[in-house]
Amino acid sequence: MSQDTTVDSPESSDGASLMSFDTELTLGLPGESRSPARAPAFAQGHKKNCTKRGFMETVIDLNLGTSHISMPRGQNSESRVSGTGKYPAAKAQVIGWPPVRSFRKKTLEGSSKLVKVAVDGAPYLRKVDLQIYSSYQDLFRALEEMFTCFTTRGDYNMEERKLTGALNGREYVPTYEDKDDDWMLLGDVPWKMFVESCKRIRLMKSSEAVGLAPRTPTNC
Amino acid sequence: MEEERHRKDQNTSEVDSVKQAITKVLALLTSHKDHNSASLVCKDWYEAERLSRTHVFIGNCYAVSPEILTRRFPNILSVTLKGKPRFSDFNLVPQDWGADIHPWLVAFADRYPSLEELRLKRMSVSDESLEFLAVSFPNFKVLSLSSCDGFSTDGLAAIATNCKNLTELDIQENGIEDISGSWLSCFPESFTSLEVLNFANVNSEVDFDALEKLVSRCKSLKDLKVNKSISLEQLQKLLVLAPQLVDLGTGSFSQELTDDQRAELESAFNKCKNIHKLSGLWQATALYFPALSPVCANLTFLNLSYATLGSSELVKLLMHCPLLKRLWVLDTVEDKGLEAVGSSCPLLEELRVFPADPFDEEITYGVTEAGFLAVSHGCPRLQYVLYFCQAMTNAAVATIVRNCPNFTCFRLCIMNPGQPDYVTNEPMDEAFGAVVKTCTNLQRLSLSGFLTDLTFEYIGQYAKNLELLSVAFAGSSDWGMQCVLRGCPKLRKFEIRDCPFGDAALLSGLDKYESMRSLWMSACNVTMDGCKLLASKKPRLNVEVIKEAESDDNQADKVYVYRTVAGPRKDAPPSVITL
Numbered sequence: 098m099s100q101d102t103t104v105d106s107p108e109s110s111d112g113a114s115l116m117s118f119d120t121e122l123t124l125g126l127p128g129e130s131r132s133p134a135r136a137p138a139f140a141q142g143h144k145k146n147c148t149k150r151g152f153m154e155t156v157i158d159l160n161l162g163t164s165h166i167s168m169p170r171g172q173n174s175e176s177r178v179s180g181t182g183k184y185p186a187a188k189a190q191v192i193g194w195p196p197v198r199s200f201r202k203k204t205l206e207g208s209s210k211l212v213k214v215a216v217d218g219a220p221y222l223r224k225v226d227l228q229i230y231s232s233y234q235d236l237f238r239a240l241e242e243m244f245t246c247f248t249t250r251g252d253y254n255m256e257e258r259k260l261t262g263a264l265n266g267r268e269y270v271p272t273y274e275d276k277d278d279d280w281m282l283l284g285d286v287p288w289k290m291f292v293e294s295c296k297r298i299r300l301m302k303s304s305e306a307v308g309l310a311p312r313t314p315t316n317c
Numbered sequence: 318m319e320e321e322r323h324r325k326d327q328n329t330s331e332v333d334s335v336k337q338a339i340t341k342v343l344a345l346l347t348s349h350k351d352h353n354s355a356s357l358v359c360k361d362w363y364e365a366e367r368l369s370r371t372h373v374f375i376g377n378c379y380a381v382s383p384e385i386l387t388r389r390f391p392n393i394l395s396v397t398l399k400g401k402p403r404f405s406d407f408n409l410v411p412q413d414w415g416a417d418i419h420p421w422l423v424a425f426a427d428r429y430p431s432l433e434e435l436r437l438k439r440m441s442v443s444d445e446s447l448e449f450l451a452v453s454f455p456n457f458k459v460l461s462l463s464s465c466d467g468f469s470t471d472g473l474a475a476i477a478t479n480c481k482n483l484t485e486l487d488i489q490e491n492g493i494e495d496i497s498g499s500w501l502s503c504f505p506e507s508f509t510s511l512e513v514l515n516f517a518n519v520n521s522e523v524d525f526d527a528l529e530k531l532v533s534r535c536k537s538l539k540d541l542k543v544n545k546s547i548s549l550e551q552l553q554k555l556l557v558l559a560p561q562l563v564d565l566g567t568g569s570f571s572q573e574l575t576d577d578q579r580a581e582l583e584s585a586f587n588k589c590k591n592i593h594k595l596s597g598l599w600q601a602t603a604l605y606f607p608a609l610s611p612v613c614a615n616l617t618f619l620n621l622s623y624a625t626l627g628s629s630e631l632v633k634l635l636m637h638c639p640l641l642k643r644l645w646v647l648d649t650v651e652d653k654g655l656e657a658v659g660s661s662c663p664l665l666e667e668l669r670v671f672p673a674d675p676f677d678e679e680i681t682y683g684v685t686e687a688g689f690l691a692v693s694h695g696c697p698r699l700q701y702v703l704y705f706c707q708a709m710t711n712a713a714v715a716t717i718v719r720n721c722p723n724f725t726c727f728r729l730c731i732m733n734p735g736q737p738d739y740v741t742n743e744p745m746d747e748a749f750g751a752v753v754k755t756c757t758n759l760q761r762l763s764l765s766g767f768l769t770d771l772t773f774e775y776i777g778q779y780a781k782n783l784e785l786l787s788v789a790f791a792g793s794s795d796w797g798m799q800c801v802l803r804g805c806p807k808l809r810k811f812e813i814r815d816c817p818f819g820d821a822a823l824l825s826g827l828d829k830y831e832s833m834r835s836l837w838m839s840a841c842n843v844t845m846d847g848c849k850l851l852a853s854k855k856p857r858l859n860v861e862v863i864k865e866a867e868s869d870d871n872q873a874d875k876v877y878v879y880r881t882v883a884g885p886r887k888d889a890p891p892s893v894i895t896l
Binding site: 185190195196197200201202204205213226231 | 404406407408409464490491492518520545569571599600601602603604622623625626627628629630647649651653671672673674675676678679680681682683705707708730732733734736739789814815
């Protein structure tokens with residue numbers, strides 16, 4: 098059984114050199130500090146605070162040596178994940194595991210359009226089903242709820258096709274990877290066309306968004 | 318002499334009438350376990366029982382043969398039959414392994430021509446078998462197929478065409494070849510007896526006109542689960558025709574409706590005063606949840622496992638479902654969604670959280686221990702849980718079972734094999750230790766995460782009511798498996814994959830396996846020699862090895878051990894070796 102523990106992180110697709118920075122993953126989410134009750138539980142054990150960090154510093158550190166590999170037959174405990182108390186970032190591909198019946202996979206495949214959402218600064222990918230939303234506004238509202246570090250101070254103004262969300266004093270630009278592997282700005286194409294061609298979403302720090310589109314979002 | 322003979326005659330007729338009385342009383346027993354117990358009392362009771370039994374449950378189709386069954390029980394009307402080992406659901410059993418229903422049907426056609434009900438799980442069922450069934454049993458009423466494979470929609474057409482007295486057609490989660498939806502149109506116009514129709518997992522589009530007419534004329538229909546080809550607009554029409562429904566599976570729950578259509582939908586739901594169970598809801602968005610609100614207040618079962626809802630959508634829905642007892646969701650609802658479960662559903666007894674995209678290499682954030690904790694705080698009556706997550710902590714599980722000590726079924730699936738407690742980096746031993754120590758009624762347990770033999774020591778020591786144990790990627794040595802075999806008196810099914818248990822462990826259960834239904838071990842350290850030894854010492858067990866293509870001669874890749882009165886299988890494919 099082969100194992101593939103590399104994560105196809107969104108950053109890699111835009112050509113940025115990721116691995117040149119030997120940094121560690123922080124479990125804290127960027128932005129204002131929140132009460133422990135609000136932060137995801139697994140962030141609490143970590144000593145680092147939520148601080149502003151540059152884009153490069155938030156690369157997910159896969160640290161392949163500690164990721165789990167597929168279990169050879171009858172291996173005992175020593176060869177398992179030694180780990181450093183991290184939430185797993187990638188997993189092994191094993192036959193019949195996890196124990197989910199194939200009819201479930203087939204059923205969902207036909208009827209949903211799940212895409213991954215990465216937010217610069219948040220350590221974990223999320224998933225949304227684009228088909229359950231009917232507009233960019235709907236989607237953006239859902240993303241806001243999901244990533245609690247969002248505070249939209251801006252309006253999403255469809256007529257002007259300009260995105261002015263401002264989050265945590267920084268600007269995030271919602272981008273997506275389309276069928277042709279290009280990174281585009283959310284909102285450029287009609288909603289339905291977007292749903293059809295979107296492969297994944299990345300909320301990118303605006304400083305990184307240079308070259309993606311002629312307009313750069315401004316504060317409102 | 319005369320007097321003696323007269324006394325003897327009196328005795329015989331008394332004995333006869335006692336026998337008749339026993340038979341009548343035993344016929345009133347409903348549980349097959351009670352029937353089994355009654356048959357063991359004495360020879361007379363055995364005789365009386367075998368004549369009175371009308372329903373038989375066979376948990377392993379190879380434990381008995383059609384001949385033995387039909388000889389013992391002549392008056393059977395209803396059969397429940399299970400075939401393949403459960404791990405066949407996860408592709409660990411070869412396609413051609415067996416569990417063919419056909420020889421059973423042939424025997425039943427001969428000995429039980431009045432057969433009314435057949436419920437099959439993990440059996441191989443061909444279209445020919447379904448056609449044979451459809452024409453062999455004129456009183457046939459109930460067909461339920463769950464996790465079966467080998468048939469197509471053509472077989473369903475045969476059932477619909479010929480079974481004039483059908484009350485239940487329940488096609489769940491099968492490996493079905495979906496040729497066309499025309500099978501539904503095969504129910505004749507004169508056919509009105511249907512009470513249960515579940516074709517939620519038979520995907521091809523059916524003729525809506527035929528479905529509408531069918532629903533309209535089957536006035537006793539109380540359970541209807543349609544597939545995702547049925548739109549909201551069509552659903553509304555069906556609900557108007559069947560306001561008596563108790564169990565509803567909707568079709569696709571997203572469509573652009575006009576305001577009028579939306580109002581009509583809500584009005585249709587409003588007239589359905591009896592709906593307690595709701596499923597389907599493909600592509601559901603929060604947009605049409607208000608239409609469901611008349612129904613939500615009465616819901617006891619809600620299956621959202623096909624709806625990729627986020628947390629805010631779930632919150633909106635659950636606010637209206639205070640009576641919920643059983644809830645199935647996808648992990649797209651995240652911890653926030655589960656918090657809403659904890660706060661909105663205090664009567665909850667069962668929770669299943671399925672992963673939306675389990676086979677993706679990249680890990681996406683689904684639910685964590687926080688969600689499970691939130692549910693346990695708000696739902697102290699929880700008895701059944703199935704929870705898929707990426708990682709867990711010992712502390713969380715300990716708190717969860719303190720909050721909910723009544724678990725009878727605890728299935729925790731940490732999806733990363735061998736994943737330790739992600740905060741302390743320790744094995745998950747203490748988590749499952751807490752489960753078995755606290756939940757004294759535990760009957761079913763599924764383990765996951767990084768586990769040493771200590772987990773199994775705990776199980777052997779505390780899990781005295783455990784009947785089904787499922788283990789994967791766990792344990793340190795033979796000792797672990799030995800602890801369980803020695804310590805769990807009620808163990809019936811033991812399924813193991815990818816664990817370091819070898820021959821010593823296998824053979825330590827020598828005296829145990831006949832009291833169990835079955836043992837499955839795959840990708841462990843068991844050898845052919847060990848299996849042969851077991852087989853030689855226990856002739857009433859079938860010891861079967863499934864060999865894989867590239868394994869060593871002495872490696873027993875997959876072992877399946879089960880008790881049987883029918884002797885070794887005669888229908889095993891080449892990959893299955895009976896020792």
